[in-house]
Amino acid sequence: EAGVAQSPRYKIIEKRQSVAFWCNPISGHATLYWYQQILGQGPKLLIQFQNNGVVDDSQLPKDRFSAERLKGVDSTLKIQPAKLEDSAVYLCASSLDRPRWGLNTEAFFGQGTRLTVV
């Protein structure tokens, strides 16, 4: 079974530029997550999709970050304009279904995109 695919693996941009990351989840997985992992910290959820609808984007800085999941499959995360503090690894994950209270659904992670803003 193919895993979660992300591209690019690395990206270096100047501040105020824009950047986009792409994620292809595991086939058939309805739930897709984007996490931001700043060096030395745990992953922080930015946005969660259920199929092509947004479930949670409460921690997404909407003035500069946007994400979409057209057709409920692939997803893109965009930053425009980038700031120095956006330097981080951006992780995409997917799970078969939306976890429900009292149950659990394993999330599978991609290798991430390491963004450096200079």
Next chain:
Amino acid sequence: GNSVTQMEGPVTLSEEAFLTINCTYTATGYPSLFWYVQYPGEGLQLLLKATKADDKGSNKGFEATYRKETTSFHLEKGSVQVSDSAVYFCALSNTDKLIFGTGTRLQVFP
């Protein structure tokens, strides 16, 4: 709110030593608990999980027991190997969110 607290690293051990990485959580209701591992240059991988109190998750010689009375999910391994060197993340899932701790780096030397 929901949160996870892990011991700070790095944890430095010699091969075959006993490992404990502490994890405590705060949550409403009855979360599921996880340990994820991140090897150098790789993505996060699920190491083990437990879905209810007193459950023990185990995988690759690692174990963790869901202790509701102490709100803990400590990771243990009886004899670590150099190949276990990685960053370990404790996480909880409550309703539909997966929340991570800050991670603990383990370094094992021969």
